[in-house]
Amino acid sequence: MLDVRGINVGYDQVQVLYDLSLTARPGEILCLLGRNGAGKTTTMKAIMGLLPLRSGSVLLDGEDISALPAYEVPRRRIAYVPQGRRLFSELTVAENIEIGLMVRDAGKATRDRVLDIFPRLRERLDQRAETLSGGEQQMLATARALCIEPQVLLLDEPTEGLQPSMIEQIRQVIVQMKSENVAIILVEQRVDAVLSIADQVAFIENGRNLETLEAEALRQDPSKLTRYLGV
Amino acid sequence: MDLGPYLLLASLEGAVAAAVLALTAVGLSLVFGVMRVVNVAHGEFFMLGAVLAWWFASLVAGHPAFGFVLALICAPLIAAVIAAAADYFVLKRLNYDPEATIVATIGLLYIIQQTVLMTYGPDARPVEAPFNARIYLPWFGYSTYKFFVIGAAIVLLIGVWIMLTKTRIGLVLRASQLDSEMALAFGIKVDQVYAMVFGLGAGLAAMAAVLVVPIQQAHYLMGGDPLLLSFIVVIIGGLGSIAGTVVAAILIGMSDGIISVFFSPTLAKIIATLLVAFVLIFRPTGLFGKRSI
Incomplete structure (x- = not known):
């Protein structure tokens, strides 16, 4: 609480x-x-x-x-999805997720679970965050937060x-x-x-x-x- | 000597200058890129590296290579620790306010410079090169040590590049650079990242100086030129762009070397500074820069 x-x-x-x-x-x-x-x-x-x-x-x-x-x-x-997404724009999707995972040293299981929620991101792992569409960016911002479990x-x-x-x-x-x-x-x-x-x-x-x-x-x-x- | 060999000699001198400049300027570029701090004391960390190199070299008897290797390891480390401490005790307390950090690093410049003057003294002192064999080209002989400087700089720059792009530390560093508040919200100790980057920047400058000191001699006022040239390079390359910094360092270093050999070092500085003016007028973000200044 x-x-x-x-x-x-x-x-x-x-x-x-x-x-x-x-x-x-x-x-x-x-x-x-x-x-x-x-x-x-x-x-x-x-x-x-x-x-x-x-x-x-x-x-x-x-x-x-x-x-x-x-x-x-x-x-x-405690995970934060800020207004305007605030992704690490020049980092790839995979790297943004990695930052989220690093918070609590979460492993592959967490990564897979988060990517299962947002399968679109899995197709875009090597793409820079700033090149995603608005909706995909929001997915990534949410995924990054969910990596904290x-x-x-x-x-x-x-x-x-x-x-x-x-x-x-x-x-x-x-x-x-x-x-x-x-x-x-x-x-x-x-x-x-x-x-x-x-x-x-x-x-x-x-x-x-x-x-x-x-x-x-x-x-x-x-x-x-x-x-x-x-x- | 004909023009061809003369040009070759000038280019070699230029390549040495470019190698040293690239290392120094990448240090400045990293600090500005990640922390948005304009480090006016950067040249003094360069000088500190050279003076410490002389000190370490004078500690060790026997073959000059022993002293040199000791200096190559220890001098950048000491410079890095001093810089990290300056970040922790001074820059952090100023909340990295852009104007305040400029004034603070000016202060740091004088503290380092005068401390060295009071302890090391006003003399220029040479450090013996670890090896000094000459390669005999058909037209002139050239020091193998200078080739070593070029090679070492390339290896170090590749090392920095790998660190930034392939390692966890590099990822944390780039994330802090892009959005420090979000980095904090994702558990990154931004304070530690900043201290590390400031230390790394100073360490690279000191490393460049250790490499150059067998060619150039250590002197307490030697930090001025590297500072000026590093700023020129960072601005031409694009603020915060490491790749741009390296390209600009090669450009400026080579032209500096060649113009110095054919005409005069002063003319080389004039042209480089003029180039900065033109870059600022026609392409204010620099060659590789994305954000406006």
């Missing part, structure tokens, strides 16, 4: 997150909803230890991972700019990870997609978590969507 407790985070002079708290449970999908600039990406970076916390903490099964150096966070099996998976707008068939494929992978008891935090703009997949929904605004709701309640009474998001 990942527990974000009252974190305050900022860049230099600008504070972005104010006392933000979240809880991601194994086998559940927590969706972060909010407008652009609300602090969703910052939340993910803070969990990964890429931004220093001014106060608060991030606990993984009781261990304070925010006290660790950033490179230790993925070794705790995550217990917590952070996905930042994984379906942004993809065609419907690709979106469906990514969705299936997310559902599969959920069934494998992974705790998933998902940033997603499309409200219908969120409602169909989420277990919990957190409304982020101006760097604060306004409210975390059970998705079931939201499905039955979508009025809160209108109130928080204006949709």
Whole structure:
């Protein structure tokens, strides 16, 4: 279980997150909803230890991972699929996957399992990441994260700019990870997609978590969507 | 002597210069490519290699080859350790801010230079070559040691290339270069990578200097030319491109050698600097560069 407790985070002079708290449970999908600039990406970076916390903490099964150096966070099996994919563009598909495998010294079995999920990547192993199509790049970004064999998976707008068939494929992978008891935090703009997949929904605004709701309640009474998001 | 043999001699001198320059410039290029740090102290690590080579050579009695081999191993190592320490204690504390690191490496330049002046002194001192047989061509004799310098530089450059493209360390290094934040998010200790790269860059410069010191003598101000030429080469080759750096080093080194023999070393520097100006005007990314500066 990942527990974000009252974190305050900022860049230099600008504070972005104010006392933000979240809880991601194994086998559940927590969706972060909010407008652009609300602090969703910052939340993910803070969990990964890429931004220093001014106060608060991030606990993984009781261990304070925010006290660790950033490179230790993925070794705790927390994987990050960032917005815009952020692949190692000049490296090949195989090398990008290798970077993922190196995090926890995973071997061929993990590699095969990940490539079985994305067979398209297997055909493109020697191709440079920057030459892949948008959908393939998203597959690779996800595959690279799955190489960590995550217990917590952070996905930042994984379906942004993809065609419907690709979106469906990514969705299936997310559902599969959920069934494998992974705790998933998902940033997603499309409200219908969120409602169909989420277990919990957190409304982020101006760097604060306004409210975390059970998705079931939201499905039955979508009025809160209108109130928080204006949709 | 006719023009032909004269040109051959000039080309050989050029090839030696190119070999040494390629090693030095690849060190600078690696540091800039991976860390985005403009290392103004790079020439001083070159000088440090030469001075340490003299020191090691003077430690060992007997055949000069013993001292030379000792220097070839130890001098680059010491330079690398000093550089890695400078990275850890200075550059890292500056968060690799581009302007601040330039000022910091200027400071480093003077610290190294003045420390050497205070300890080693202002004299230029020779190091005896490990072997000095001459090959007699029909027109002139030529030192086999100079051929060795060319060969050693080629072997070392191939070694760096293999390290970068075929090994795990190289993969980690390239990943850090492409996106250091993502590298961190995938468990790469970017701090350690940076210290290693800064050390490797300095080590390559020191290695080049150990190779050149039997030809050139060690002196505390000898770092200036290699620094200038390395910058010229890195800019012409394209910032951060290792292949471009090597090609540009051959181009500049050869022309430097040939023009120095036929005309004067000063003219060679003038032309090289002019070339940089033209590259910056007409192709600001350099010959092999991809990103804009």
